[in-house]
Each structure stands twice: as structure tokens, then as C-alpha cells.
Amino acid sequence: MGPLFTASDEWSFVIALVIGIAFGYILESAGFSSSRKLAGVFYGYDFVVLQVFFTAAITAAVGLLFFEYFGWIDLSAIWVNRFYTGSAILGGAIMGFGFVIGGFCPGTSACASAIGKIDGMLFLGGFIIGVVIFDAFYPLYDKFYKAGNQGPIKIYESLGMNREVFLLLFVLFAIFAFVATAYIQQRVSQKSKKY
Amino acid sequence: MSDKRIIKKRYIFMASVLTGLALLLVLLPEKHTSKELKPEQLLQEINDNTRYVSTDEVAEKLIYGDAYLQLIDIRSFDDFRKFHLKGAINIPLDSILNKDEKGNYEYEDILNQDVKTNVFYSNGTVYANQAWILLRRLNFKSNYVMKGGLNRWIETVIQPQRPLPTASQEEFYLYNFRRAASMFFGGGSVSSVAAEDNTPAPIIKKKGGKKEEEGGC
Numbered sequence: 089m090g091p092l093f094t095a096s097d098e099w100s101f102v103i104a105l106v107i108g109i110a111f112g113y114i115l116e117s118a119g120f121s122s123s124r125k126l127a128g129v130f131y132g133y134d135f136v137v138l139q140v141f142f143t144a145a146i147t148a149a150v151g152l153l154f155f156e157y158f159g160w161i162d163l164s165a166i167w168v169n170r171f172y173t174g175s176a177i178l179g180g181a182i183m184g185f186g187f188v189i190g191g192f193c194p195g196t197s198a199c200a201s202a203i204g205k206i207d208g209m210l211f212l213g214g215f216i217i218g219v220v221i222f223d224a225f226y227p228l229y230d231k232f233y234k235a236g237n238q239g240p241i242k243i244y245e246s247l248g249m250n251r252e253v254f255l256l257l258f259v260l261f262a263i264f265a266f267v268a269t270a271y272i273q274q275r276v277s278q279k280s281k282k283y
Numbered sequence: 284m285s286d287k288r289i290i291k292k293r294y295i296f297m298a299s300v301l302t303g304l305a306l307l308l309v310l311l312p313e314k315h316t317s318k319e320l321k322p323e324q325l326l327q328e329i330n331d332n333t334r335y336v337s338t339d340e341v342a343e344k345l346i347y348g349d350a351y352l353q354l355i356d357i358r359s360f361d362d363f364r365k366f367h368l369k370g371a372i373n374i375p376l377d378s379i380l381n382k383d384e385k386g387n388y389e390y391e392d393i394l395n396q397d398v399k400t401n402v403f404y405s406n407g408t409v410y411a412n413q414a415w416i417l418l419r420r421l422n423f424k425s426n427y428v429m430k431g432g433l434n435r436w437i438e439t440v441i442q443p444q445r446p447l448p449t450a451s452q453e454e455f456y457l458y459n460f461r462r463a464a465s466m467f468f469g470g471g472s473v474s475s476v477a478a479e480d481n482t483p484a485p486i487i488k489k490k491g492g493k494k495e496e497e498g499g500c
Contacts, residue, residue, distance in 0.1 A: 143297075150304045157314055164318060164422075256305040263298045270290055 112199050121200040123191025123207055130188045132276040135269035142262040149255055173236030190214070320422045334415055335430040336402050339457065342440045342464040345369055353399040354429075357414045358406065368404070368436070369468075376410050379417060388421075395423035404429040404436075440464050 097103075118140055119125050128134025155161040187193050192200060192211045200208025226233075238246075244254035320328075328334070344352040345368070354371035356363045363373035374390055381389045388394070394401065395418075403411040403426065411428040418426050429436070438444075443461035446454040 146301055146305075150301060150308065153308050154304070157308070157311065250309075252305075252308040252311075256302075256309050259301050259305040263302065266294070266298070267290060 111195070112202060115196055115199045116203065120196045121203055121205060121208065123200070123211075126193070126196060127188065127191040132272050135273050138269055139266055142265060146255075146259045146262050149258070153252065153255060168240035168242065171238045171241050172234060173238065175233045175235070178232075318422050320420055325416070325419055328419060329416065334419075334426070334428050336427045337430055338436045338439045339460065339464075341368075341402060341404075341429050341436075342461075342468070346464060346467050351399050353393070353401045355393075355401050355403050355414075356405070357403050357410055366433075368433075371404075376405070376414050379414055391423070394418055394426060395421075397425055399425065401426045402429050403427070404432050407432045407434055441468060 115121065119136065120140075125134050126137055129137045152161065152163065156163045183193070190197070190207075190211045192208060194212075194215050197208045197211040197215060201212050202208075242251075244251050247254065341352070341354070352370070354368050356367045356371045356373045357376045357379065358373075359375055360373055363371075363375075367373065372393075374393070379390065379394070383389050403414045405411045408428065408430055411432060415426055415428050431438070440461055443458055443465060446458050
């Protein structure tokens with residue numbers, strides 16, 4: 089089975105739209121259109137972002153490996169982005185700064201804009217300006233952008249680990265992160281109540 | 284403050300389920316998941332002719348020293364030793380799917396990669412096509428077939444026929460290229476082609492490294 093649709097399929101834009109709406113709906117339902125909630129992860133009073141994304145990652149990973157085991161999906165047909173070391177580190181740092189300063193990431197800013205939040209619209213506008221600037225001056229940093237191309241590498245491959253063992257460790261790490269952040273969140277909220 | 288008040292019971296349940304499932308994935312016996320190409324897709328690829336490379340294209344790449352071209356002679360080792368194209372390596376058709384002691388394909392490093400362009404040839408097209416189909420079925424990439432094989436190579440590159448005076452300009456351009464190529468490869472006869480590559484046959488690094496290439500098709 090699977091993939092049900094390929095990138096060249098004429099239905100791919102329709103499918104992308106449906107998935108995008110569903111994704112936006114879930115983000116909004118989880119409260120991710122609030123920059124206060126999103127920025128909470130950096131200040132220790134709300135770790136719901138970390139918890140939601142960790143849950144999504146481990147649920148999807150476990151589900152996909154079972155799907156593959158039962159022959160319902162061909163994992164080799166799933167597109168994996170190429171990993172460029174330098175640009176991944178720099179891009180990650182810029183993304184992190186943008187997140188902590190603006191209180192949104194690109195997807196959640198679109199979500200906030202959709203429900204009429206002005207800060208979300210400003211963030212989205214800045215995001216678009218950034219894309220235009222990146223595009224306009226692209227040849228300048230072409231070499232850096234493409235340096236350290238490691239192909240569509242996966243973490244367990246780079247560690248030389250068995251895929252299933254890595255997933256088990258990742259699930260355990262996620263649970264540990266859940267418990268640890270819950271403690272931190274409680275401590276921070278108790279502290280803020282005192283004042 | 285106890286754990287129970289921080290972590291809700293349903294979260295503990297979900298965490299246990301996910302841990303259990305992940306553990307189950309580790310413990311499940313390894314299942315051979317086939318990476319083979321689906322018959323429908325294979326049929327589609329067989330019907331389109333994108334796998335073919337013309338002898339002229341091969342000649343051009345050889346003349347310009349294209350480092351990404353890897354010619355693979357799938358005839359027998361004896362035939363290969365008597366005569367082969369410049370830079371070709373020999374992987375006889377009947378040993379193309381040989382496996383090492385670990386059960387991996389011996390020639391997978393060569394036949395399934397995305398750096399070089401492998402071009403198979405035999406005397407005609409049939410055996411090279413068979414090799415291509417076998418490898419596409421296994422979803423191996425970067426493999427092509429030299430259309431017409433060595434027979435076509437001789438006809439077109441080594442002994443090109445002069446086009447009729449009424450032929451188009453393109454045909455004359457092609458003829459001139461072929462004549463130049465013929466001179467490059469020592470042109471004129473099969474024996475002279477055979478003589479053009481006096482360098483020892485390249486050694487293929489196999490995974491197992493024990494068996495010699497032998498046999499024929």
C-alpha cells in the first residue's frame with residue numbers, strides 16, 4: 089500500500105490543502121495560536137509545545153514502523169529532506185531566536201493570523217519579508233547553504249544504531265522530558281503564585 | 284508533591300502504551316520487507332525507453348572522459364577478456380545477482396548507487412535488457428542499457444556508413460562525429476577496437492571478495 093498520492097499527482101495540492109487545514113485546526117485547538125503559550129517553553133511556565141510535538145513525533149514514529157511491519161506503507165517512498173550541516177545549525181539558531189522573540193513559529197503565526205491576531209499577522213509579514221530577502225540575495229550564500237550535504241540521513245543512521253532500539257530510547261527520553269518539564273512547570277507556577 | 288498530582292493517570296497510561304509498543308518493535312522478529320519495485324511500475328518503466336543510451340552518446344562520453352560513466356560488460360569473462368570497450372568492467376549476467384555469505388548482493392555497491400551512470404552492454408540489446416530488468420525489479424538505481432550493444436557500436440561508431448547525398452544536414456553532422464569517434468577509437472575493424480584498450484581490465488571490488496567473475500551468458 090501507500091503512498092496514496094505522489095508529489096507529481098494532480099491531487100497533491102488538494103491533499104496538501106486538506107492536511108494544512110487539519111493541521112491548523114489542531115494547532116488552534118491545542119492553543120498554539122497564543123504566543124504567550126508558545127513562548128512559555130522558554131520561560132518555564134508552559135511546556136505544552138514540547139509535550140505536543142514530542143507526543144506527535146513518538147506516536148507517528150511508532151505508528152509508521154508498525155505500518156511498515158505490516159506492509160501497509162513503504163517508508164522508502166517517503167521524502168526525507170537532505171541534511172546540510174552548516175545551514176541546519178544556522179537556520180536552527182535563527183528559527184530559535186525568532187521563536188523566542190516573536191512568540192511564534194511559521195505555522196503557528198499563520199494559525200494566529202487566521203483567527204485575526206495582529207501579532208500573528210506581523211510575524212507572518214516578517215516571515216514573508218525574510219523569505220523575499222533570502223531569495224533576493226541567494227547566490228551570495230549558495231556555497232554555505234549547500235555545504236556539508238549529508239543526504240537524507242536519519243539520526244539513527246548517523247549514530248550507527250538499530251532503528252527500533254533508537255525509537256525505544258527516544259520514547260523513553262520523551263517520557264523523561266514530559267516528567268521533567270511537568271516538575272519545572274509546577275515549580276515555576278508555584279513561584280509566580282507567591283509574588 | 285507526589286508524581287500522581289503532576290502527571291495525570293491518562294498520561295501514564297499513554298506513556299506505558301507507547302513504551303510497550305516501542306519495546307514490541309524491538310522484540311518483533313525481523314521481517315523481510317521487500318524493497319522490490321511493484322510489477323505495474325516495472326512494466327511502465329519497461330515500456331518507456333528512457334533506459335536506453337545510444338552508442339553515439341556512449342562514444343561522446345568516452346571521448347570527453349566523462350568520469351561519471353561506468354560501462355558494464357555483462358558478457359562472459361572470456362568474451363570480456365578478448366574484447367571490451369574502454370574503461371568497462373565485467374559483471375557476467377549469470378553472476379549479477381550473486382550474494383555473499385551475509386546474503387547481500389556482491390555487486391550492490393556498483394549496481395545500486397547514485398553517483399555513477401552504469402551502462403550495460405552485451406553483443407546485442409537482449410541480455411543487457413535482462414540485466415536491467417533484474418536490477419530494476421530489485422529497485423537498483425542508475426542503470427542504463429546501451430541500445431544495440433556491441434553490434435550497434437561497430438555499425439555506428441567504428442564503421443559508420445556514409446549517408447546518401449540527399450540526407451539531411453543532421454545526418455551528415457552525425458556521420459562526421461562518428462568518423463571522428465571511429466578515429467579516436469582506432470576505427471575500421473573489430474580487432475582494432477579490441478586493441479584500443481590495452482590497459483588491464485579494471486578490478487571490481489566486491490563485497491565478499493572471494494569469488495572471481497566467471498561464466499557467460
